[in-house]
Amino acid sequence: MACGSCSTGKDGQPKGCKNNGSCGTDSCNKLSVFDWLSNMSLPNGQAVFNCVEVRFKNGRKHFYKNVDNLSLQIGDVVATEASPGHDVGQVSLTGELVKVQMRKKRVKEDSDEVLKIYRKASQKDIDVWTEARNREEQIKKRAREIAIRLNLRMKISDIEFQGDGSKATFYYTAEDRVDFRQLIKEFAYEFKTRIEMKQIGFRQEAARLGGIGSCGRELCCSTWLTDFRSVTTSAARYQQLSLNPQKLAGQCGKLKCCLNYELDSYLDALKEFPKQDTKLQTQKGTAVCQKIDIFKGSLWYAYEGEWMNWHELKTDQVKKILEAAKNKKPVASLEEFSVELEKENKVDFGNVVGQDSLTRFDKPTKGQNKKRRNKRKKPRKKRPKNNA
Known part of the structure; x- marks a missing residue:
C-alpha cells in the first residue's frame, strides 16, 4: 500500500514521498496498522482509552499515556517522554485496539513501562529529529571503522538517534561476549553524544534492515511479523522438504520463519498416514x-x-x-x-469437442503426396544445342 504522495514521475520511475521513513499517511512504513474500529463510535458514557501506540525507527513500538487528552490521530508526530530528554515518534494506533495490543503483549496500563506523551511535535522538534536522522548513516560507517580498528568481533548493524539528538543507540550482533568499554569511550569522544549499546539477535537484525526474500516479497519480519518463534529442522522433515541449509535459511542465517506457517496442516494430514518406519x-x-x-x-x-x-x-x-x-x-x-x-488411475481421453489433433501437421496429407509425384513425372526441358 502506498500513500497518495508516492506517485509515478514523468519518466515512469516511482517518485516517492521522500519522507525517509516518516510518511504522514502511515502507509509506506514497516508494520503499519489498519484501525478497523476507526469508523465506530463508543457506547454512551464510555470514555476513550487514553493510551496510544507510537512507532519509532524500523518498527520499534511503545505504548504511551495521553495524560493531557490530546486529539491524536494515526500519523501524528508526537514528542514522548524519554530518559533523559524527549523522543519523537509517530502515532501508529489509537483507541480500543491499543487496549487489545497491550493485553496481547501483557503490558498493564499503570506499569512503569508506559510513559507519557508531552505534546504534538512542533516544527523545531521535527527539524532537530530530521537532522539527527540524517547523521545516522555517516556515523554508522565511522563506528564500524572504529570497531574494526579495535579488533572487536561484532557487527554494528544500525544506529538510532533519540528525537532530541541527545543519545544514540548502537544496535550490534555478536556471537560471543564483547568488551566494548574502550569502544564507548571512543564513540563518546568522536560523536559528542550519549552512547547506548544494545545487542540484538540475527533475526532482529534482519527485521530492522529489511530486504527481499527468496519468494520475491519483502521479509515477513520487517513488514508484519512481530514475534519470533523457534523453527526446527523437524518442520522441514514433516513437509517433505530437502534438508538443504542454503534453501531453508533466510537472510538472517537462521531457518525461515515461513516453515511454521503450514506446519499444522501437514501434521493434521500426517495423522491419517501410518508411520514411515513401519514395515x-x-x-x-x-x-x-x-x-x-x-x-x-x-x-x-x-x-x-x-x-x-x-x-x-x-x-x-x-x-x-x-x-x-x-x-x-x-x-x-x-x-x-x-x-x-x-x-x-487410467483415464481415457477422447475428442469430445471436435478439436483437431495436435499432430495433424506431423505427417504429410494425401494431397501433398500427389503434388510431389506429379512433380517427379514432369519431363525436363531440353536445352538448345549450341551451333557455334
Whole structure:
C-alpha cells in the first residue's frame, strides 16, 4: 500500500514521498496498522482509552499515556517522554485496539513501562529529529571503522538517534561476549553524544534492515511479523522438504520463519498416514517405506533386496495390509494392490469437442503426396544445342 504522495514521475520511475521513513499517511512504513474500529463510535458514557501506540525507527513500538487528552490521530508526530530528554515518534494506533495490543503483549496500563506523551511535535522538534536522522548513516560507517580498528568481533548493524539528538543507540550482533568499554569511550569522544549499546539477535537484525526474500516479497519480519518463534529442522522433515541449509535459511542465517506457517496442516494430514518406519509383512517378503506424498495420499514401498522396484499404495491399502499382518494372515504381495491402483488411475481421453489433433501437421496429407509425384513425372526441358 502506498500513500497518495508516492506517485509515478514523468519518466515512469516511482517518485516517492521522500519522507525517509516518516510518511504522514502511515502507509509506506514497516508494520503499519489498519484501525478497523476507526469508523465506530463508543457506547454512551464510555470514555476513550487514553493510551496510544507510537512507532519509532524500523518498527520499534511503545505504548504511551495521553495524560493531557490530546486529539491524536494515526500519523501524528508526537514528542514522548524519554530518559533523559524527549523522543519523537509517530502515532501508529489509537483507541480500543491499543487496549487489545497491550493485553496481547501483557503490558498493564499503570506499569512503569508506559510513559507519557508531552505534546504534538512542533516544527523545531521535527527539524532537530530530521537532522539527527540524517547523521545516522555517516556515523554508522565511522563506528564500524572504529570497531574494526579495535579488533572487536561484532557487527554494528544500525544506529538510532533519540528525537532530541541527545543519545544514540548502537544496535550490534555478536556471537560471543564483547568488551566494548574502550569502544564507548571512543564513540563518546568522536560523536559528542550519549552512547547506548544494545545487542540484538540475527533475526532482529534482519527485521530492522529489511530486504527481499527468496519468494520475491519483502521479509515477513520487517513488514508484519512481530514475534519470533523457534523453527526446527523437524518442520522441514514433516513437509517433505530437502534438508538443504542454503534453501531453508533466510537472510538472517537462521531457518525461515515461513516453515511454521503450514506446519499444522501437514501434521493434521500426517495423522491419517501410518508411520514411515513401519514395515509391511507379506508372503513375498518384507517391504519398507521409501517415500510418501501427502497431497496424493500415497506411499511407495520396496521389498528388501529389491530397492529399485517401488510400489505405490494408498493409505487405505496400507492399513489393510497392516491389519492382515496383525491377524497373522498376511497378503500374498504388494503387486495385487499396485495393479488395482494403476487401473483406477487410467483415464481415457477422447475428442469430445471436435478439436483437431495436435499432430495433424506431423505427417504429410494425401494431397501433398500427389503434388510431389506429379512433380517427379514432369519431363525436363531440353536445352538448345549450341551451333557455334
